Amino acid sequence: MTEYDIAVIGGGNAALCAAMTAAEAGARVLILETAPKPYRGGNSRHTRNFRCMHSGPHGPLVEQYSEDEYFQDLLKVTGGKTDENLARLAIRTSEECLPWMMEHGVRFQPSLSGTLSLARTNAFFMGGGKSLVNAYYRTAEGLGVDVLYEAAVTHLELEGDRIAFVEFTHNGQTHRISPKSVVVASGGFQADTDWLTRAWGPAAQNFLIRGTSYNRGIVLADLLKQGVDSVGDADQCHAVAIDGRAPKFDGGIVTRLDCVPFSIVVNKNAERFYDEGEDVWPKRYAIWGRLVAAQPDQVGYAIIESQALDLFMPSVFPPLKADTLEDLADLMDLPADKLKNTVESFNAACGDTSGFHPTELDGVATNGLTPAKTNWARPITAPPFYGYSLRTGVTFTYLGLKVDENAQCQTANGPISNLWAAGETMAGSILGQGYLAGFGMTIGTVFGRIAGREAAAHAN
Amino acid sequence: MQTDLINEARRQSEICNACRYCEGYCSVFPALHSQRSFSDGDLTQFANLCHNCRGCYYACQYTAPHEFDLNLPKALAEVRRDSWETLAWPGPFARAFQSHGGAIALFSIVCFAVLFWVMRSVGAADGEGFYAALSHAAMVAIFVPAFLFPLLSLAISLRAYWTLVEGDPVRMSHVVRAIKAVANMKNLASGHGEGCNYEDEDRFSQSRRYAHQAVMYGFLLTFASTSAGTVMHYVFDLPAPYGLFSVPKLLGIPGGILMTLGAIWLIVLKFRADRNLADAKAWNGEIAFVFLLGFVAASGLVLYVLGQTALMPILLALHLGSVLSLFLLTPFSKMAHGFYRLAALVRDAQNTQAG
Secondary structure (H helix, E strand, C coil): CCCCCEEEECCCHHHHHHHHHHHHCCCCEEEECCCCHHHCCHHHHHCCEEECCECCCECCECCCECHHHHHHHHHHHHCCCCCHHHHHHHHHHHHHHHHHHHHCCCCEECCCCCCHHHCCCEEEECCCHHHHHHHHHHHHHHCCCEEECCCEEEEEEEECCEEEEEEEEECCEEEEECCCEEEECCCCCCCCHHHHHHHHCHHHHHCEECCCCCCCCHHHHHHHHCCECEECCCCCEEEEEEECCCCCCCCHHHHECCCHHHCEEECCCCCECCCCCCCCHHHHHHHHHHHHHCCHHHEEEEEEEHHHHHHCCCCCCCCEEECCHHHHHHHHCCCHHHHHHHHHHHHHHECCCCCCCCCCCCCCCECCCCCCCCCCCCCCCCCCEEEEEEEEEEEEECCEECECCCCEEEECCEEEEEEEECCHHHHCCCCCCCCCCCHHHHHHHHHHHHHHHHHHHHHC | CCHHHHHHHHHHHHHHHHHCCCCCCCCHHHHHHCCCCCCHHHHHHHHHHCCCCCHHHHHCCCCCCCCCCCCHHHHHHHHHHHHHHHHCCCHHHHCCCCCCHHHHHHHHHHHHHHHHHHHHHCCCCCCCHHHHCCCHHHHHHHHHHHHHHHHHHHHHHHHHHHHHCCCCCCCHHHHHHHHHHHHCCHHHCCCCCCCECCCCCCCCECHHHHHHHHHHHHHHHHHHHHHHHHHHHHCCCCCCCCCCCCHHHHHHHHHHHHHHHHHHHHHHHHHHCCHHHCCHHHHHHHHHHHHHHHHHHHHHHHHHHHCCCCCHHHHHHHHHHHHHHHHHHCCCCCCHHHHHHHHHHHHHHHHHHHC
16 A cells, blocks of 8 residues: 555545545545445535635625634533633634635535525525535645545554554554544534443433434544543533434434424423423524423424424425324324313413414513413414424434644543544534534544644644 | 335435535536425426536445445436326327437438438429429428427426416516526536546546537528528529629628538537447437538538539438428427426526526
8 A cells, every 4th residue: 555644534525625635735645434435524524614714705605704803703502611722713714714615625605595694694505515625635645645435544552642543444454554644523422322322321222313324433532541631521512402213324414303483392292391392493403402302212302383494494294184183192102182282271361362473572472471482372273183203313412522723632641642633533622512604514624624634734 | 296206316316405615616516505405396496407517426426336325427417318208299209309310211212211202202393492392382381390390399398397487477588597597508518618538437528518509500500591591582582593703602601611510529528428428329319400400501501512513312301301301309308308407498588587
């Protein structure tokens, strides 16, 4: 096998940004992607935008989005659990990344229908994340980067303050290479159900994984076992409520359900458990993954009536439909009497609905109901009735490798001289909890480029 | 209409409508995303809007081996061909050609034979140039019906299309917008203007767009050339043959060259492209049709070069035979796509202007 200066472990956005940057600096780079080619790109293939600071109109972005506003948005979602230094580095650098991305083949489009709220802050990839991944692979290969698919890295040997060799399997054979620098960009561990179960408890067996089935955390576990510093908690993950009928892996964007604010959501005992109308959906969808995870069997059921059907984005599976609540309960395997009671007491608590306004907080609330529904509370009376089942869909986990502003990994004894990390595998350094749309791609791009730069500087 | 094809397109469109990542690529997606459910007419309209640039396929996170198994370019190509077969008039005759290259070849040979036979048996009075082989009157007798019949057939089919897609009364502004989209092949450019993903997986390339433009503008130039000849003959009493610096030749020769080269280029691209991203069943019908187009153009050029030699009568029969075949097959071959596309773009202009 050719001697490589740099091995990049992983094949998503962060890995590709590192590989391209290093190759442009003259390094010979090998990408070890564990997925087969059709599934290359990890979770990046499911993404759609890049959150970007800008001081004026910038590419597809309008107006401006300052460092401080961006940082405040981050503080809101993380509840302050962030490393301000690294977060501001990511935010500040995002502005120069946008033209860099275009130079490397990414194309943008106006924000998608149904995503107007992000038009100023997030630049949308034409065709979505897979087209970004495709463009980066083409550019990387043009720069002389070699790519091995179905190359599963099993071990990085940490000797003193450096990685001595990388072991991986490919075509049924084990290989060992000793590159001068190593970049780890192989995501979180959410696809390893056993690990997720150890962190979350048995409930995790019922979680669906929204993205790739290849983020099993093998390299992450291997490095943590050898004493590489970690960041984040194993039970922290980005999780949303998605259609319960979604596939176990790779359901992606189409399995999201936006109906919650216009519904009542019950658990398998047909009881409501949270205010469905607490805030507009873009600000609330991320908490519903945890809410559903806390219910028996980790499942919820959203019930709507016919006039609510057109108020939210269509999802991939049609809703269950019945002319009576009893029939709907049967279809959803819910106790029919109980569901009827729940709906009736909800309906009785609804007041004047003349102020109903689907796109803003309308204050149309229930009276004397626990839990209350504080907006968009309209009685569910007009058949046919529709139902969706909800399950917890995990996007990614936050436990990862701790890095410094050079994306360099470390142990208790100090920096590891030839190991850098980028993307989801180190995102926990910046995101302690919560999530900001498009920020994962920002972290991946910014730290991927830094890791590539540093790895190449070390190798040269 | 074949319900299995329509239903498969509907299944895929519903997944697309929940994703919307491809919204910027072409006219299909904004049209698709503006609705919640899709009638057969809607899907037929999407199918005729789709130019098979394949950008959405390579960008799609749900293509096989994913269980959703999306392949929208293929699903829409199949609905498209099915719609042309279903709407064609007269029906049974039409179905022979879209997916049967052999039938196109056979029909063309029959047309050659007809021309030979007519030249043999009718011949020419004391004509000059080509009219020495076949009189002007005989040409008119053959080609006026061969020109009018396809127009009648297409008019009937497009009327049926318009009913199916619930089109509104057409205004000039709709037509202007549609013609603009055709003129620069906007829907083969993908949203960022860099062309299709046609001949080399996800690499963007203008090849197909340019090749198509060469054929289209070449065809229009040769058509204009023939029209100019007709006007000169009847209005100015200037019958053929025409010299090099005459309007018919100045339009016809560049047109013929563009059309010939464009057709060769399209065929080369069609062999390189992944057949699984289009209507595999129609592949040989499409190749035969492009070949016929190229043959019409190339035989016209050869006829111009060798028109003074003893080969002229044979070449004239081959050229006019291929023109006859192309004209008569227009409503029933891939040639029909131009008319349906234009109709779909007019309908799309109505939808987007209204919305």
